[in-house]
Amino acid sequence: xxxxxxxxxxxxxxxxxxxxxxxxxxxxxxxxxxxxxxxxxxxxxxxxxxxxxxxxxxxxxxxxxxxxxxxxxxxxxxxxxxxxxxxxxxxxxxxxxxxxxxxxxxxxxxxxxxxxxxxxxxxxxxxxxxxxxxxxxxxxxxxxxxxxxxxxxxxxxxxxxxxxxxxxxxxxxxxxxxxxxxxxxxxxxxxxxxxxxxxxxxxxxxxxxxxxxxxxxxxxxxxxxxxxxxxxxxxxxxxxxxxxxxxxxxxxx
Amino acid sequence: xxxxxxxxxxxxxxxxxxxxxxxxxxxxxxxxxxxxxxxxxxxxxxxxxxxxxxxxxxxxxxxxxxxxxxxxxxxxxxxxxxxxxxxxxxxxxxxxxxxxxxxxxxxxxxxxxxxxxxxxxxxxxxxxxxxxxxxxxxxxxxxxxxxxxxxxxxxxxxxxxxxxxxxxxxxxxxxxxxxxxxxxxxxxxxxxxxxxxxxxxxxxxxxxxxxxxxxxxxxxxxxxxxxxxxxxxxxxxxxxxxxxxxxxxxxxxxxxxxxxxxxxxxxxxxxxxxxxxxxxxxxxxxxxxxxxxxxxxxxxxxxxxxxxxxxxxxxxxxxxxxxxxxxxxxxxxxxxxxxxxxxxxxxxxxxxxxxxxxx
Numbered sequence: 001x002x003x004x005x006x007x008x009x010x011x012x013x014x015x016x017x018x019x020x021x022x023x024x025x026x027x028x029x030x031x032x033x034x035x036x037x038x039x040x041x042x043x044x045x046x047x048x049x050x051x052x053x054x055x056x057x058x059x060x061x062x063x064x065x066x067x068x069x070x071x072x073x074x075x076x077x078x079x080x081x082x083x084x085x086x087x088x089x090x091x092x093x094x095x096x097x098x099x100x101x102x103x104x105x106x107x108x109x110x111x112x113x114x115x116x117x118x119x120x121x122x123x124x125x126x127x128x129x130x131x132x133x134x135x136x137x138x139x140x141x142x143x144x145x146x147x148x149x150x151x152x153x154x155x156x157x158x159x160x161x162x163x164x165x166x167x168x169x170x171x172x173x174x175x176x177x178x179x180x181x182x183x184x185x186x187x188x189x190x191x192x193x194x195x196x197x198x199x200x201x202x203x204x205x206x207x208x209x210x211x212x213x214x215x216x217x218x219x220x221x222x223x224x225x226x227x228x229x230x231x232x233x234x235x236x237x238x239x240x241x242x243x244x245x246x247x248x249x250x251x252x253x
Numbered sequence: 254x255x256x257x258x259x260x261x262x263x264x265x266x267x268x269x270x271x272x273x274x275x276x277x278x279x280x281x282x283x284x285x286x287x288x289x290x291x292x293x294x295x296x297x298x299x300x301x302x303x304x305x306x307x308x309x310x311x312x313x314x315x316x317x318x319x320x321x322x323x324x325x326x327x328x329x330x331x332x333x334x335x336x337x338x339x340x341x342x343x344x345x346x347x348x349x350x351x352x353x354x355x356x357x358x359x360x361x362x363x364x365x366x367x368x369x370x371x372x373x374x375x376x377x378x379x380x381x382x383x384x385x386x387x388x389x390x391x392x393x394x395x396x397x398x399x400x401x402x403x404x405x406x407x408x409x410x411x412x413x414x415x416x417x418x419x420x421x422x423x424x425x426x427x428x429x430x431x432x433x434x435x436x437x438x439x440x441x442x443x444x445x446x447x448x449x450x451x452x453x454x455x456x457x458x459x460x461x462x463x464x465x466x467x468x469x470x471x472x473x474x475x476x477x478x479x480x481x482x483x484x485x486x487x488x489x490x491x492x493x494x495x496x497x498x499x500x501x502x503x504x505x506x507x508x509x510x511x512x513x514x515x516x517x518x519x520x521x522x523x524x525x526x527x528x529x530x531x532x533x534x535x536x537x538x539x540x541x542x543x544x545x546x547x548x549x550x551x552x553x554x555x556x557x558x559x560x561x562x563x564x565x566x567x568x569x570x571x572x573x574x575x576x577x578x579x580x581x582x583x584x585x586x587x588x589x590x591x592x593x594x595x596x597x598x599x600x601x602x603x604x605x606x607x608x609x610x611x612x
Contacts, residue, residue: 082320
C-alpha cells in the first residue's frame with residue numbers, strides 16, 4: 001500500500017512548542033518536505049533566528065546553527081561561501097529581518113549570496129509578547145502601540161520583500177501565506193522554487209510567509225487566518241515580487 | 254637561513270594568517286588597520302578556497318566569521334576600537350557557541366570615534382570579555398612585527414584548540430610600522446574539528462547554539478566554559494622578562510608601550526638606575542603569578558601604558574599590595590618618547606629616595 005502521509009525525514013519526532021494556529025509549525029513542515037523531496041537532508045544547513053523560531057533546531061533534523069538576532073544572513077554567508085554545494089537557508093521573523101537585521105539581509109541580497117531566506121511575517125514580535133513589529137499594519141494595536149500603529153509616530157509597515165526585490169542580487173522573491181490548504185500548497189511550491197534556484201547557483205532567494213499569530217493578535221486561529229486575507233493582505237499583497245529566472249550554469253559564483 | 258622580508262605590521266598579520274591556514278576573512282574599512290583587509294583581498298585571491306568579503310558592517314563581518322568557522326574554516330576579522338565595539342555581540346555569541354576565530358584590534362584613540370592615533374585604551378574591553386555574559390577571550394599583545402607573525406599563528410592554534418574566539422591586541426603604531434620578519438612554518442593541527450557543521454550526511458544532525466533556556470543547563474554550560482578558561486589560564490600564559498635580575502625597579506608595559514619602555518630603560522641605565530621590564534604578552538590570561546614572583550625580590554614596580562590606566566589594575570591584582578606601584582600613562586593617541594618616560598621614572602625614583610630618607 002502506498003504511504004500518502006508521514007513525518008518528513010527532515011523533521012525530528014518531537015512536538016512543536018508553537019501556539020495552536022501558529023504558522024511556524026506549518027512552514028517548518030513545508031521546508032522539511034521540500035528538503036526531503038530534494039534528497040538534501042544530509043546537505044542542508046539551517047540558521048534559525050532569535051524569536052519564536054529560535055528553537056527550530058529542536059524540530060528540524062538537519063544541521064542548524066543559531067545566529068544572533070538579525071545576523072542570520074551574515075552567518076549564512078560565511079557558511080555558504082565555505083560550503084558552496086550545501087543548501088543553506090536562514091529562517092527569520094519580521095523583527096529579525098525588517099528591523100534589527102535589515103542591514104545583514106539587505107546586503108546579503110545585494111551581494112547575491114546564494115542562500116535562501118524564509119521570512120515569517122506575522123506583523124508582531126511574537127516571542128517577547130506582542131510588541132509592534134516593523135511590519136505591524138497601520139492601526140494595529142500591540143503592547144507597544146496601544147492606540148494602534150500611527151504613521152506619524154511609528155512609521156509605516158515595511159514591505160521588505162519589495163525592497164529586497166529591487167536589488168540586482170535578488171533573483172527570486174515571492175510572498176505567500178499559510179492560512180488555507182491551497183495557500184499552504186502554494187507556499188510549498190515557492191519554497192521548492194527558491195531552493196531549486198539556490199541549488200542551481202542562481203543567487204539570493206527569499207520567500208515571505210504571511211503567518212498567523214492568534215495568541216498575540218488575540219484572535220482564534222480561524223479569525224487569524226481570515227484576518228490575513230481580509231486585512232493583512234491589503235498591506236502585504238501575496239504574489240510574485242521578482243523572478244529573474246534560474247539559468248542553469250549561471251551559478252559560477 | 255630563512256627568507257627575511259621587510260613588511261608592514263598589518264600585512265604581517267595577513268600573511269601569517271594565510272600561512273596558518275586562514276581561508277576566510279571578512280572586514281569593514283577603518284583606520285589604522287586598512288592595510289590588513291587590503292592585503293587579505295589580494296592574498297586570498299591566489300589561494301584555493303580563499304574567501305574575502307568586504308562586509309557591510311563589523312557586525313556582519315564577525316557573524317560571517319562565525320559561519321565560516323562553523324563550516325570548519327580558519328577565519329579572521331580585524332578592526333579598530335569603534336568597529337571592535339560592534340563585533341562584541343558576535344564575539345560573545347562565538348564564545349557561547351564555542352566557535353574558534355581570530356579578531357584583530359589595532360587600537361586607536363578613544364572613547365567614541367576618538368582619533369586614529371595609536372592607543373592602548375581598549376585593554377579593559379579586550380581582557381574583560383567585551384560582550385555580555387560570563388566568558389573570557391584570550392588576548393595576545395605583540396610588540397614587534399616578528400611577534401605579530403608568530404602570535405597570529407598562535408592565535409589560530411589557541412582558537413582551534415580551545416574552540417574560542419581569540420583576540421590579537423595591537424595599536425596603530427604596530428599596524429603601520431615596518432620591520433624585518435621571518436615567517437615560521439605552522440605546526441600541524443593537533444585538535445579535533447568534530448564540531449564542524451557541514452550537513453548531517455547520513456548521520457545525526459548537529460546543533461550549534463548559545464541559547465539554553467533552562468537555568469541549570471545554562472549554568473552547567475557556563476561552568477564548562479569556566480573550566481576551559483581555567484585550562485587556558487594554566488597553560489597559555491606568555492610574557493617577557495627583560496633585565497629584571499638585579500633591577501631596583503620593574504617597568505610593566507605591553508605592546509608599543511613596552512618598546513618605549515625598553516628605550517627608557519637604556520637611558521636610565523646610563524644614569525645608573527637599574528630598571529627591568531616585565532612585558533605581558535598574553536593580556537588574558539594575565540601573567541599574575543609570574544609578576545607576583547618578581548615582587549619577592551623587587552619592591553618597586555612602575556606601570557606604563559598609552560591609556561589613562563587600565564592594565565595597572567591587573568598589576569595591582571597580581572601584586573596584592575606586596576609592592577609599591579607607580580604609573581605613567583598618556584591617553585588620547587599620544588605616543589610618549591623614551592626620553593619622556595625616562596624622565597618620569599628618574600623623577601619618580603628621586604622622589605621615592607627623598608621620601609624614604611625623610612621617614
